[in-house]
Amino acid sequence: MKIHFVSRYYTRWNAQKGAFNMKKYIALTLALLMSLSLMACGSKTDNGSTDADGSGDQEGSNTLVLGTSADYAPFEFMYADESGTMQYAGIDISAAQYIADEMGKKLQIENMSFDYLLTSLAKGDYDIVMAAMEATPERLASADFSDPYYTDIPPMILVKADNAAQYATLADFDGKSVGAQAATTKETVVTDQLPGANLVSLSLVTDLVNELVYGKVDAVVLDGAVAQEYAETNPDLAIAPASSELGEAQPYCIAVAKGDPKGLLPAINEAIAKMQSENKLADFITAANELSGKAVDVSADDSAA
Template sequence: MKLPKKTMMAIMTSLLAFLTILLTVMPVKAADQVTNNSVMQRIKQKKELVVGTSADYPPLEFTASEAGQTKYVGVDIELAKDIAKDLNAKLVIKNMSFDSLLVALETGKVDMVISAMTPSPERKKSVDFSKIYYHPSGEFFLINKKDQAKYRKIADFKGQTLGAQTGSIQYELIQKQMKSSKVKGLSKINNLVLAVQSGKVAGVVVEELIAKAYAQNNHNLLAVQSDLKEAQAGNAVAIAKGQKDLVAAVNKTIARVQKEQLIEHKYLPAAAKYMKTAKKNNSMMKYAPYFVKGVGYTVEITIFSVLIGVILGTLFALMRLSKIKLVHWLAVAYIEFIRGTPQMVQILFVYFGVGYFVSNLSAVVAGIIAIGLNSGAYVAEDIRSGIGSIAKGQTEAARSLGLSQAKTYRYVIIPQALKNIWPALGNEFITLLKDSSLVSVIGVSELMYQTQLVQTSTYRGVLPLAIAMVIYFIMTFTLTRLLNYFEKRMKHND
């Protein structure tokens, strides 16, 4: 049944009004939470300090493998340990994309951010910063060694594309000082390095230590000092607005660290040691537990998301077929809205947006809910088309035999519709398994997330991705065979 244009306009207007109210209330609620229950109080109550970082920036923050377990290491991680120690709290690291860190801080997912972050004027509008704990020595171009005679300064990159981490100072520097060049932003340094190696970008702009770290661990890359001019303040700890007591405590730790010169004499040497170890022992077999763990989370997310998708899909399919206008309109609004917005945006909204109201919502649960909600909209349309393919005579015959409408759908219509739509449902399940990789953006340890950890730990870009592709293929191929088996069983029972 096609809805009148006025009805569709009313539905869309109502949805926009609801979202406007929601987005207006959420920041107010967050501000209330900060005022009424300070971050410092929460840390003292839980005896736990949650620090957000993007662990792909050696030697400041990166990962290492010890006994098959992921260990977060680097200068920033060591600083986080000292801050936690001074606060008498257990340190918990949340690893996520760099451009999601401040959102996580503002929504209370983390207590502070320590991730080589510069306190720029734009960032100061949203969050507060500690005093500077580390002054970078300058920006470098990370290029392919074969291009060392070609790219040495800004003018050499005219008409070329350079890479930088999304939301970083380096991204802004390219935009402002390299107007004759294009900039490509990616959230992970691993992917930027891969882009350099594959020729997608001519070079990447990163801090000196990071450029040299990747160049020393990859003989195909070269770190070249750039002629970019900057007045970089340095790196500081980001803390939510209004947390003066926490800022003071962090500044006290930083003052001690600087007085004892821990960064130069302890933090950097320890990071260099891990980098050398990774260079010597970066066999993929060593990282097999990473991929196994990733597969486990991927399967878990897929199973629960399928259950949510099938239940919601069936419900909204029946609602859309309902003759009750309000019920019908609600189903249409849900399906059209979900299908009309990107799935990654939905994942971020559920994790960060709903997090305003459900503070203990984990990334795994948020990912399952978001993917399940998305799948429900598509499953609903599959089921609706399947029901529509059943001849009206089937319904009439069932009702003439005394079956109620509910029993008619349960025993007559749905079983026949399921056989018709099984291939389409199978495709949806396979797509859902692959789309589970999107939840890596909020730090869920599924296969893609673990692959990125392996890239960071081994300084290899292509091989971990190749292994992940093979694993995904094995999983999807196995699922396809299983779906085909059930499809044959259905046909055999006809």
């Protein structure tokens, strides 16, 4: 099997005038830059909260910092509201907001490509990670996870609509280029269940789908709801019949730093239990589906207001 990884910033002074001393000029400039930097640090989330510190939750902090990869509608994505301002939305975003509210904290959202989320979590950049993430043995080695909060429908294979019928069985993907998001369990689906295919890994799902649309890959393996979303909003794409042969979906969990040094898991699990007892996820799914048609392609460096 071939595996391809595509990765993805003198002035001349008139001494006779003596109006400014160079050291004084530098000091004033630095002071101005520091002021501007502090003003720019506040990051406004989709729920209107702001925070001047991009680091993770500190003891006594009133902010819960969420790391996510906002390229995965209907779970996490970005859209432009009526004023043209970019906002975060999705099932995971709504669930994170609910949990933050239950914990008495403001939610701050940070966007990053999926394959770097757990590394940044371990460094303390975030308090939690929610990104339609399964608690696999490999991930459990570097992070701790909450109780499950949602289980999606089984994974599916997205293909071009005009040749979907030719993919009746998984064996029909032998020799084909099949995409999967880097560092996700969908890579494992390709290597384990489509062993004759050539895996193409990219950091962003939006890039993978573009590769499919333009014929650079033959198929993309995605979580079921995500694949359906693309098929329903793009008439040129469809679900391959062979998708029915793929395995069952695994539940999604919330990641925290290994050892839960900030003691977040008890409150998170309590909020998850309450969220499920109130059937809030049904509301979150409805809201996400209503907005997902407005989802825009973003890079991991983009952020909402």
